[in-house]
Amino acid sequence: MNRVCAIAGLALAASGLSGCIAAAAVPLGAAAGVIKTSQDHKRKKSRAERPAPQPGQVFETEDGRKVQLTNLTALPPPGGVPAAPAPPPTPGGVPPEMQFLYGSGEASALSLQAYAALWNYVHGELRFRRDKSQVTSVVMTRDSTLTSPRFETCGKRPLAVVFDVDETVLLNLGFESDAARRGPGYNQGRWTRWEETGAGKVEAVPGAAETIAAIRGDGITVIYNSNRSASTAAFTIQALDHAGLGPVTLGDTLILRDDAAPGGKDERRWKIAERYCIVAMGGDQLGDFSDLFNAKELSVPARRNTTANTLIAPLWGHGWFILPNPVYGSGLKGGMDDVFPKDKQWADPAEEKK
Numbered sequence: 001m002n003r004v005c006a007i008a009g010l011a012l013a014a015s016g017l018s019g020c021i022a023a024a025a026v027p028l029g030a031a032a033g034v035i036k037t038s039q040d041h042k043r044k045k046s047r048a049e050r051p052a053p054q055p056g057q058v059f060e061t062e063d064g065r066k067v068q069l070t071n072l073t074a075l076p077p078p079g080g081v082p083a084a085p086a087p088p089p090t091p092g093g094v095p096p097e098m099q100f101l102y103g104s105g106e107a108s109a110l111s112l113q114a115y116a117a118l119w120n121y122v123h124g125e126l127r128f129r130r131d132k133s134q135v136t137s138v139v140m141t142r143d144s145t146l147t148s149p150r151f152e153t154c155g156k157r158p159l160a161v162v163f164d165v166d167e168t169v170l171l172n173l174g175f176e177s178d179a180a181r182r183g184p185g186y187n188q189g190r191w192t193r194w195e196e197t198g199a200g201k202v203e204a205v206p207g208a209a210e211t212i213a214a215i216r217g218d219g220i221t222v223i224y225n226s227n228r229s230a231s232t233a234a235f236t237i238q239a240l241d242h243a244g245l246g247p248v249t250l251g252d253t254l255i256l257r258d259d260a261a262p263g264g265k266d267e268r269r270w271k272i273a274e275r276y277c278i279v280a281m282g283g284d285q286l287g288d289f290s291d292l293f294n295a296k297e298l299s300v301p302a303r304r305n306t307t308a309n310t311l312i313a314p315l316w317g318h319g320w321f322i323l324p325n326p327v328y329g330s331g332l333k334g335g336m337d338d339v340f341p342k343d344k345q346w347a348d349p350a351e352e353k354k
Contacts, residue, residue: 110323
């Protein structure tokens with residue numbers, strides 16, 4: 001269709017017109033008629049010169065066709081002119097998801113609730129176990145599936161709680177404020193520069209610092225397992241210290257991703273589990289609990305279903321603790337029929353009668 005418009009445009013340019021001529025739905029023959037009109041106009045030099053039609057004006061061609069000049073520069077699709085796309089968020093404004101996570105009392109309350117539940121589980125349930133060797137790890141074994149999760153008892157390994165870092169224990173206020181000013185789009189180089197220079201522009205997730213200090217006070221090791229780069233480890237340590245979440249030791253209580261390694265965390269989790277009995281985990285993405293949740297073949301509805309309708313469901317609040325994050329991550333995907341089952345979709349009857 002764009003080729004038709006280009007042909008018509010060349011003809012109009014030769015006759016002193018601008019834009020693209022179109023009827024209700026312009027067929028190829030209409031463009032050919034425009035070309036013929038232009039050629040005839042050139043041959044009949046004795047005819048009086050006419051003024052150029054203006055947009056909206058209807059005029060008749062030599063073969064009797066009535067056409068109307070428009071301001072279109074390209075022909076519309078067969079279904080008609082589509083609605084104009086919604087304008088992108090205005091740079092400098094705060095997107096609703098950021099308003100919620102970083103500014104709302106609701107997000108703060110959810111975080112406090114998650115950390116209170118974690119503390120009650122670790123302190124309230126585990127400390128009364130006389131035989132700690134029979135405590136079960138909450139890390140799924142290598143042979144697990146989402147429908148058949150497997151776990152092992154810890155024996156004599158010391159107890160530990162494993163946390164993700166970003167938006168689980170640490171709020172990246174500085175980076176996200178810059179992202180809000182810039183508008184949509186993520187840049188890995190900018191994130192690396194943030195890791196290197198933003199240690200003083202973070203704060204702890206509500207409830208995180210107090211809960212982590214209390215867990216350590218119970219003699220349980222706190223370990224961070226993050227996809228932050230190992231090459232910027234010194235700056236991550238500074239950020240954790242600034243937010244009151246340290247101290248940490250790289251390679252022991254701070255486990256980071258090697259630059260050449262993939263983003264999955266299972267391998268690192270299993271290595272931690274070889275040394276410690278992991279009795280609880282906290283994160284803001286399902287991948288903070290198992291990489292199986294991020295399998296490419298897992299559909300959006302199936303991924304949601306595994307959290308509530310499998311043997312994994314009892315883990316939420318009893319070893320696995322999720323923090324809110326509507327700003328970024330693997331949970332932000334799915335089309336209309338993925339998010340809203342077809343048999344649950346509704347349309348206003350008053351609108352459908354029109």
